[in-house]
Amino acid sequence: MGGQNVIIRGRQDGDVADVSYGVLGVGPTEELAIQRGIFFAASIQGSGVAQGENLDLRISVPAGVFPQLSLGLSVTQATVAALYEGTTFTAPGTEQIPINLNRASANLADVEIFTAPTVDALGQRVVSQLIPSNQGGRAPGGWGNTKTKIILRESTEYLMRLTNAAATAAELGIEAYWYETDFEAQQLVAG
Secondary structure: OOOOEEEOOOOOOOOEEEOOOOOOEEEOHHHHHHHOOOEEEEEEEEEEEOOOOEEEEEEEEOOOOOOEEEEEEEEOOOEEEEEEEOOEEEEOOEEEOOEEOOOOOOOOOOOEEEEOOEEEEOOEEEEEEEEOOOHHHOOOOEEEEOOOOEEOOOOEEEEEEEEEOOOOOEEEEEEEEEEOOOHHHHHHHHO
16 A cells, blocks of 8 residues: 555544555644655745735646645735736746755645736635734734645746735735645545
């Protein structure tokens, strides 16, 4: 059974049993993805983003790849965060090379990441949230995440957009973390 994962129903956070080395060990799928060199990260920060202006991250998913995405967002002012699917672009933006979180692995991401693309049409909003500033009487600023993993579609363009909703300029940041699975692995997850 080398190189296979067994999905254990009823476990938390997508735990799987790794039987690739003949030993049954249970752990979060992120740890296994890091060990296998298929877990990647990319980030973008924007300084002095004016009211109503955006910080955009384009996520381009090729055929045969099903990334499982988590997002971390940081802001200094009230901000609207949204992930769009099927976005079209008139200019791709600046390519950013994703970082493999297994620093000993030579694997490269199949997913392509671009900063500051020119958006033609947003597409369908998948998730969105308002990240308020001055939460609970603390200093201005906030942090949010999707609180869930999102399995992205193959051959699809995505846009992660932060829009400054405050009257003053803001510092904004997007952190994208994902691991890449192929169709066979996706079928196991979809089970």
